[in-house]
Amino acid sequence: MTLPLLPPHPVPLCVIVLAIVAASTDLTARRIPNRLIALGLAAALAVQISLHGALAGALAWLAGAACGFALLLPFYLLRGMAAGDVKLLMTIGAWVGPALSWRIALATFLIGGVWSLAQVLLHGRFGRLLANLRQLACGWLIAPLRPPALLDTQSESVGTLPYGVAIAAGTLGMLFAAAL
Incomplete structure (x- = not known):
């Protein structure tokens, strides 16, 4: 299985900043602010349009956001995840597109699952x-x-976890893997 190519500059840097800020606020306040999500979505749309043109950029933005949203929505509906986590992956998806969003979600599930199991066993x-x-x-x-x-x-x-940390770790891991 080959990873999708790393998105064009400045996408990786923006996604790294978004993931780290979201993880840090989730750790400290146990929430991911809607202002951060809105800023991330608006910036992703602007960057996608500047990189790919108006129509292609808007479609790439929409496809990535929809993929990120759809991947975590079932867990929110089952009350296994907070809305901020769903919105965070949606925003990351708007930046990186559906192919990388899918892989980020898989890495996040692996990291979050291991972390959750460790917490359950520890407690x-x-x-x-x-x-x-x-x-x-x-x-x-x-x-x-x-x-x-x-x-x-x-x-x-x-128990609960600040799942934004797992999303950030999955995101950083997949960006690093795609860069290799």
Whole structure:
């Protein structure tokens, strides 16, 4: 499997700054500000248009943003992720396009999954994790077309992570890999 080419300059630098700022605010405030997302989306649109022309740039921006949004939206709908995380990958997608967004999401899932499992094990919450997964699976078996109710009287969260950090790590990793 070959990685897509690194996006043209100044895209990688802008994405690196966006990812680091989002991760740092997610670490400190446990949220990713909408102002950062709006600024990132507007700047991505301007850069895409300047690099590819009005129509092609707007379409590249839209395709990348839609891909990033669609990749994390199901996790938000299942209450497994915050809206800021979805919007962050959408913004990164607007910068880098669908092909690299897809790979960033896969790297993010790997990093976030390992980090989550480490946190669960560190805090002794593995039994609770298995119970929650069993409840989720049973809910899908009983009513596969209805969204599962993850939070009821029998389930409790095993914890939360500032997932913007995992998104930033996945982004930086994929940008570095594409540069090689």
